[in-house]
Amino acid sequence: MVKPVVDRLAIVGAGLIGSSIARAAREYAAAREIAILDASPEVMTRVRELGLADDASGDAAKALEGAGLIIICTPVGVCGAVAQAIAPYLEPGAIVSDVGSVKGAVVAQVAPHVPAGVHFIPAHPIAGTEFSGPDAGFAALFQNRWSILTPLDGADKDAVARLVDFWTRIGAKVECMSPEHHDKVLALTSHLPHLIAYNIVGTAEDFGEQTRSEVIKFSASGFRDFTRIAASDPIMWRDIFLNNREAVLEMLGRFNEDLSALQRMIRRGDGQGLFDFFTRTRAIRRSIVEQGQDTSAPDFGRGKPS
Amino acid sequence: MVKPVVDRLAIVGAGLIGSSIARAAREYAAAREIAILDASPEVMTRVRELGLADDASGDAAKALEGAGLIIICTPVGVCGAVAQAIAPYLEPGAIVSDVGSVKGAVVAQVAPHVPAGVHFIPAHPIAGTEFSGPDAGFAALFQNRWSILTPLDGADKDAVARLVDFWTRIGAKVECMSPEHHDKVLALTSHLPHLIAYNIVGTAEDFGEQTRSEVIKFSASGFRDFTRIAASDPIMWRDIFLNNREAVLEMLGRFNEDLSALQRMIRRGDGQGLFDFFTRTRAIRRSIVEQGQDTSAPDFGRGKPS
Numbered sequence: 001m002v003k004p005v006v007d008r009l010a011i012v013g014a015g016l017i018g019s020s021i022a023r024a025a026r027e028y029a030a031a032r033e034i035a036i037l038d039a040s041p042e043v044m045t046r047v048r049e050l051g052l053a054d055d056a057s058g059d060a061a062k063a064l065e066g067a068g069l070i071i072i073c074t075p076v077g078v079c080g081a082v083a084q085a086i087a088p089y090l091e092p093g094a095i096v097s098d099v100g101s102v103k104g105a106v107v108a109q110v111a112p113h114v115p116a117g118v119h120f121i122p123a124h125p126i127a128g129t130e131f132s133g134p135d136a137g138f139a140a141l142f143q144n145r146w147s148i149l150t151p152l153d154g155a156d157k158d159a160v161a162r163l164v165d166f167w168t169r170i171g172a173k174v175e176c177m178s179p180e181h182h183d184k185v186l187a188l189t190s191h192l193p194h195l196i197a198y199n200i201v202g203t204a205e206d207f208g209e210q211t212r213s214e215v216i217k218f219s220a221s222g223f224r225d226f227t228r229i230a231a232s233d234p235i236m237w238r239d240i241f242l243n244n245r246e247a248v249l250e251m252l253g254r255f256n257e258d259l260s261a262l263q264r265m266i267r268r269g270d271g272q273g274l275f276d277f278f279t280r281t282r283a284i285r286r287s288i289v290e291q292g293q294d295t296s297a298p299d300f301g302r303g304k305p306s
Numbered sequence: 307m308v309k310p311v312v313d314r315l316a317i318v319g320a321g322l323i324g325s326s327i328a329r330a331a332r333e334y335a336a337a338r339e340i341a342i343l344d345a346s347p348e349v350m351t352r353v354r355e356l357g358l359a360d361d362a363s364g365d366a367a368k369a370l371e372g373a374g375l376i377i378i379c380t381p382v383g384v385c386g387a388v389a390q391a392i393a394p395y396l397e398p399g400a401i402v403s404d405v406g407s408v409k410g411a412v413v414a415q416v417a418p419h420v421p422a423g424v425h426f427i428p429a430h431p432i433a434g435t436e437f438s439g440p441d442a443g444f445a446a447l448f449q450n451r452w453s454i455l456t457p458l459d460g461a462d463k464d465a466v467a468r469l470v471d472f473w474t475r476i477g478a479k480v481e482c483m484s485p486e487h488h489d490k491v492l493a494l495t496s497h498l499p500h501l502i503a504y505n506i507v508g509t510a511e512d513f514g515e516q517t518r519s520e521v522i523k524f525s526a527s528g529f530r531d532f533t534r535i536a537a538s539d540p541i542m543w544r545d546i547f548l549n550n551r552e553a554v555l556e557m558l559g560r561f562n563e564d565l566s567a568l569q570r571m572i573r574r575g576d577g578q579g580l581f582d583f584f585t586r587t588r589a590i591r592r593s594i595v596e597q598g599q600d601t602s603a604p605d606f607g608r609g610k611p612s
Contacts (some may be wrong), residue, residue, distance in 0.1 A: 126527045171415065186524070187578075188518075189510075189524045189528065192506065193529050195565075196565075199561065200561060203498075205586060215491070217481075220451060220600070221495050222503075224594050225499070227587070228605075231588050232584075233585035238327065242575055242580070251509070255363070255505065255509050258505050259562075266501075266548075266551055266555060266558075274547055277504060282512065284511060284521075285507075285536065286310065287534040294530045294534070298435035298437050298442070
């Protein structure tokens with residue numbers, strides 16, 4: 001049998017990501033035993049019903065006793081409060097990590113609460129779906145996805161290696177970078193696309209009832225792709241925008257500049273400019289498919305709607 | 307055996323849509339025989355190799371002889387020229403239709419060339435993938451998708467009914483509306499989303515090599531969905547924006563207003579405003595899935611990338 005990467009894993013927050021880590025840690029033997037904590041009694045009940053944890057008592061002191069790896073899987077906005085709450089129970093040598101989509105703000109909020117002798121190593125798995133909650137998770141979520149670690153200066157090398165091992169064991173590929181760099185790259189690849197998707201769905205929502213129902217009916221022409229992204233968890237995304245404000249506003253500024261240029265081409269009837277623009281964007285898609293980051297099946301291989 | 311809706315079907319332009327109509331017409335017995343014309347010798351060769359047509363001679367006079375339904379499946383920008391070129395061969399009682407994503411401009415460009423006694427009924431099937439060309443088509447493309455017809459004032463009722471039958475036979479659901487209304491709805495559900503997707507991929511493309519490669523690597527966080535849309539055919543989309551300029555610019559204006567409001571919320575740290583906005587957009591997604599216009603599978607049921 002494979003040796004677990006950690007003996008006892010504690011997960012705080014049993015949503016899509018937390019419950020997927022629990023399932024994956026069990027499925028791929030990344031932890032010998034798993035404790036789960038969640039602030040919501042309903043979620044804790046569901047965790048017990050689904051049998052996701054060895055310890056689902058909801059008692060922080062018990063859950064964290066002997067935990068070698070604690071992963072905070074809550075929305076970014078409450079990471080600091082969670083760190084403060086669990087700090088008394090963290091044992092020397094343990095690793096505290098998280099899964100937040102923003103890293104600079106998480107470091108600022110969590111680091112002050114981490115006791116000496118405990119290793120804080122922020123992380124962000126680039127994985128998810130538009131669904132939320134403990135029922136939405138699944139063990140294979142991280143297979144072939146990237147998990148970005150942003151260890152702080154002077155981070156303990158052995159602890160980082162252990163966290164790399166953990167993510168690798170549950171199927172992820174790992175890359176390390178600084179929190180600042182992470183927040184800039186993700187502002188572009190994730191935060192801005194979500195903002196734009198939310199915005200365009202909101203624009204449609206503002207129309208009267210008749211247009212709204214036509215938008216739904218004829219959504220297959222492009223719009224429906226945006227609605228999937230705009231169906232993501234509102235609390236999670238509120239916190240991301242509040243906590244990565246500067247990088248998001250910078251990317252939004254660039255986006256707006258570019259959009260003005262396209263708008264001008266349309267107004268002026270600049271067919272060559274539009275054609276050139278639409279041609280060079282094709283190459284990026286090709287690279288993404290070639291690198292195994294998306295399916296090459298037409299229309300995402302969507303099942304025929306019934 | 308089912309009686310074909312038309313005896314001879316002629317398709318002009320054998321791209322994704324034209325070749326899909328040919329395949330579907332054969333598969334579902336919508337036409338007894340099929341002729342295909344395409345301005346590109348390479349495409350005509352491929353049409354013959356794929357065996358898509360009964361008549362793939364490439365001779366317009368021959369192809370259109372006895373054709374009861376002629377569907378123009380070229381980019382919108384050349385519809386007028388195509389109509390002018392085929393006009394001499396159109397027989398009284400025949401139906402001329404198209405599949406263009408813009409209807410007002412197509413009516414303006416095609417109608418003047420349609421001889422008296424020939425019925426011109428514009429159409430737009432809301433179906434497609436990000437791929438192009440005769441190899442990309444497939445018979446099931448229109449199953450459970452909408453096809454919008456925009457018959458002109460005083461259109462022949464029997465001819466309209468025949469075209470409705472044709473689309474129904476190959477699997478589509480049909481709705482009729484005015485060209486102006488079509489262009490407004492599609493500007494919102496299709497043209498604006500494509501413009502936004504092209505734009506955001508363009509924004510990423512403008513970064514230096516390192517950031518660009520990271521964008522590709524970490525695209526699974528939202529960005530990759532946009533790249534699929536932005537991989538669509540550049541000529542088709544150039545023509546759409548040039549030919550639906552006013553409706554697109556109007557929708558873009560609304561989009562920009564809404565985006566400014568979101569930008570202000572982020573800058574001011576208005577968490578409640580962001581949360582409320584992100585919550586109401588969830589409902590539209592639910593309606594789209596309920597109406598069978600998209601899969602409910604998480605992440606579009608994407609296959610695990612290999």
